[in-house]
Amino acid sequence: MGNTFGHQFRITTWGESHGGGVGVVVDGCPPRLKLSESDIQPDLDRRRPGQSAIVTPRKESDTVQILSGTFGGKTLGTPISLWVKNTDARSEAYNEMATKFRPSHADYTYFAKYGIRAWPGGGRTSARETIGRVAAGAIAKKILREKFGVEVLAYVTQVQSLAAQVDAARVKFSDIEANIIRCPDQAAAVKMIRLIEKMRRAGDSVGGLIEGVARGVPPGWGEPVFDRLEADLAKAMLSLPATKGFEIGSGFAGTLMTGRQHNDAFRMKGDKVHTLTNRSGGIQGGISNGEPIIFRVAFKPVATVMHEQATVTEDFKNTTLKGRGRHDPCVLPRAVPMVEAMTALVLVDHALRHQAQCG
């Protein structure tokens, strides 16, 4: 269970790293939207292994096919089924994984839950699972852009302790894509890349922070109580592999301020209500206030390292395991399109829900 996300714009993902591939069914897409594979493939290419020197070298083309839901290049309003075939199935490379649980992976917990697990490539615990999300997110971004004038961006702001300076209100897509770490602060990016290369050589890994921003969201999207916009964003982000934290607006640092310091004063800007600061991160009481929505996501260092580590076997004996073969020293550049996708999925869902009740 739990492979479906969204209420009005609803996606269901499927697939393991072995087997026939991975995919997603998108239900609730507005009709008559122009859509072809070329709207989706670029984001899959940004998520793909082997795209640069600092990510895992797995060679997968991750080519998407639209199996349903369009006609004459336009969406029909019926479910859009997207499929990416598995190609790089070298399962023999993983033999030790068949009998041992990788530390800080989900091998053990899947086995504890289901009494069975697909060990080659990690099965559904593989990051390949996110392909469906990124593909669906590309559609969501297109709807937001074309129907609602909303732009969604994400970028790396920190790798281990290396922090970037980014102005979320002005950052551009081209600045993010200008380097392989996807950090729009070009000077910081250089240092980050150097650190990741060092980690790769050391067979180790690093994590960091990704910031997400949505600009152009009108006031009024979101729901007041459980389905607050920030709550749905938090869920969306913590549903991504390797995430350990989420904060919006002032976030954890906001706890160091007093109420007088923290409050966002309202002022009119022309005929629009505006806040002088944006500690709220664009959301108040679960509902967008028209300011940019800004949040950060913490990603732990990738669990697979090229060193021997203590673990246990599937028949519950102590042992050790050493990562071999392909190694991803930093998930962050590939996680950027995932954060964008999940953000867009949350927003388009809330846009349609708002239209339902208050339209």
Add this chain to the structure above:
Amino acid sequence: MGNTFGHQFRITTWGESHGGGVGVVVDGCPPRLKLSESDIQPDLDRRRPGQSAIVTPRKESDTVQILSGTFGGKTLGTPISLWVKNTDARSEAYNEMATKFRPSHADYTYFAKYGIRAWPGGGRTSARETIGRVAAGAIAKKILREKFGVEVLAYVTQVQSLAAQVDAARVKFSDIEANIIRCPDQAAAVKMIRLIEKMRRAGDSVGGLIEGVARGVPPGWGEPVFDRLEADLAKAMLSLPATKGFEIGSGFAGTLMTGRQHNDAFRMKGDKVHTLTNRSGGIQGGISNGEPIIFRVAFKPVATVMHEQATVTEDFKNTTLKGRGRHDPCVLPRAVPMVEAMTALVLVDHALRHQAQCG
């Protein structure tokens, strides 16, 4: 929309700070559980305004009534309807709120969304909305305790920059309840209380951190992809008023470690799989691993301060607004039972879901 939470153990809350009261309907509760108001009232008393010198002095008894779902003191398996009457309706005290939006409250966003808002006491944006959650959470905690042997606790670990030392694996309920700030580090608690009293005198407010812990959760609860246990916890926490962040296990600090440092090595402990460290926070790949589930929630300082602040009117003119009357310098002690409640609601829902698919 969005006033329902949970999939198999499902709660729906309702109510504004004015009107007939607030309440909750709990659907999916296992039958034959002993249940009376006395199981629920203690948590409402912990959430109640006026409970101590450091919280808002609103005087509300918040007495719960069970309207349905039990017979002969036991649950029937049918919906449990819980109701708390509103008593302290002094709406005249809030007159200015009728025409002005309070900064960093949800007055403006509700108005932007619905074109109408219940200004007395903040309507549904009032913290009274959480009464239903805390009441339902008391039932959830009882189920967890009696059917599954799981204990859920929450406590304050930081007020502004004052941090406490707490061992999440061993902390006791009595240590938490030993002081009015609900911090089990008694020395830190004294300083925290002093700070809050100072804020009250200054008409200002402070925020901080609450840590939640669930002990005794067996391996296997949770779902792999969107409904990961940590994702549902993140949503649950960010759905609470005044929250700005969530982190689990190593959280944001975990991004400063390398993979080698961060990974939780598995070791057998008797016949049980155990991790030597708990940076995962008890959850791996969305599923519990048997270690204590540990997370932290960031609460911003309360938005109502006794000082003049810039804002706008409902007819969109610049103005100022000064908080008057009752003032809550720190929401943390009252938020502790809210965090517990939401944690318990997530866990019991996943316990029942696990039973459905894998039972």
Add this chain to the structure above:
Amino acid sequence: MGNTFGHQFRITTWGESHGGGVGVVVDGCPPRLKLSESDIQPDLDRRRPGQSAIVTPRKESDTVQILSGTFGGKTLGTPISLWVKNTDARSEAYNEMATKFRPSHADYTYFAKYGIRAWPGGGRTSARETIGRVAAGAIAKKILREKFGVEVLAYVTQVQSLAAQVDAARVKFSDIEANIIRCPDQAAAVKMIRLIEKMRRAGDSVGGLIEGVARGVPPGWGEPVFDRLEADLAKAMLSLPATKGFEIGSGFAGTLMTGRQHNDAFRMKGDKVHTLTNRSGGIQGGISNGEPIIFRVAFKPVATVMHEQATVTEDFKNTTLKGRGRHDPCVLPRAVPMVEAMTALVLVDHALRHQAQCG
């Protein structure tokens, strides 16, 4: 579980025939709709026992209170909580029910499911459970009427073998309410009432058919596959107590025609697409086509009869049971507002869903 109905306009009912009452929470209602108890009470009066000589004489005023969700006489967009107190609690009248299962009631199945049951008055199996539906349905009907120009009606067309002649496209509310059986064919109504009175004297009961009609539904409401409009109507109707069947348009009789005879030819009527016949019942492929939506619901005879019947005890021994006291010889007149309510709930939900995706 299962006490919630609807996707975008969502109701959750609660309550037993004993205890604090029955109620409903309505989530997703559009904001700024004028709403007071006087919009709801008339339908509850039509559902109420004791309203005429041919229904059960239980004396309950069934007075509704709005506990939340409105302000200044208008809906807020937040959950509307409606409550009807229980007043007629004479549980001692039912003593035998505590130990014996009434035939063709749900006493046994509830006990089999939950291992506990609230026997006084039948607990949640009581028809009082439908109060919440009728109350929520009154709101749904108001939205349909005021926002969408849709009129929903229901009426009795058959009691046992006594059939009425009714033109669904033209029947008026006043014709339905002109007699106590709620059959707009006044001549048939006289015979029906006479039959029911005979049944009452005989301590027996009769069932029959209720026809529902929705006029003014625009083309395009409904969903293509599982949530077809007729599928949701079928579920809605079969969720009412004592229902045994549902048919739409030509229904079961339509199986006697050939395709050539059965097909509804399209013709333009001004600038509107129109069908020359309406065997489709206003819905094609799950989606409304602009013609009146017409369906029929079969209600079995009420199970409580004033005669000794074979049954078993709660400790599984054969015994007999004779109905005593108040007796409802025909549920149909009171079921009319239930059918209306469920129809309106389905339609308003689909109206809002359509607005979400295609608005």
Add this chain to the structure above:
Amino acid sequence: MGNTFGHQFRITTWGESHGGGVGVVVDGCPPRLKLSESDIQPDLDRRRPGQSAIVTPRKESDTVQILSGTFGGKTLGTPISLWVKNTDARSEAYNEMATKFRPSHADYTYFAKYGIRAWPGGGRTSARETIGRVAAGAIAKKILREKFGVEVLAYVTQVQSLAAQVDAARVKFSDIEANIIRCPDQAAAVKMIRLIEKMRRAGDSVGGLIEGVARGVPPGWGEPVFDRLEADLAKAMLSLPATKGFEIGSGFAGTLMTGRQHNDAFRMKGDKVHTLTNRSGGIQGGISNGEPIIFRVAFKPVATVMHEQATVTEDFKNTTLKGRGRHDPCVLPRAVPMVEAMTALVLVDHALRHQAQCG
């Protein structure tokens, strides 16, 4: 929207008659169930066009592939993705359909809803949409059989006015499959087949009734209010193309009896509660009572006939349209596996839900 069915055992179907195929994602399947394509293909073969002389001659092999969710021949607990390629794409045969709405099909309503439609082969309104349901239903039937000892069967009991005599409590699968109309009354089957052949020659079509039965369902499955077992069955059946009615147990005919005649008396049979008659159809108050669940579904005659019929064009002018090419004189034999599938999907969902709350 609306392409997902089920709460704990949840399927999402996708696909049009043109394009990349049709499929289904099954979420919530218990782990460690043996599963391969050979468990699914037989039911698809029973649903397939061209299987006999009395159904549409479209030649499609409808070969299913499992793309995910299994490993080593067993289910993983993760989503099972099933795919059937489209092969018979002769879209040129349908040219007139591009500009005209077929009477009593969903061409017009889809166009009214979405402003676009996939006319070749009917797009998603094609009966190919049911492939996903039948495939998922095969899994559901296997779970019911192996985990719960429940057998689900369906069969034709009436074609136009030709009725069969079938004992639902004893009918066997082999008797159903013994003839091409799938009617276990072999004498009636002969007449039915003759009638359908006559219709085929006349370019016309007939409908009829399918009866569904589930044997071995234990007491206690189902939910009391909206998600009653019979309500979910009614929705499931009315979600199938060409259905016009549903009745359970005594159904519409039950309205002709009095309460005394209709009630099912309880008697002990060994240590089991049993009813002497089964007018309830195995369900009381929404919950199974241990007797066979028996219901009937009305299918209208297929809308495509080889005769000229009045209709309108996509630009809203009166015209006529004559069905050409392949023609299905009776959907019933192919609908039998659809009814089985939907029955099994409802039952396994309720089995898992029951396990969640009461397990």
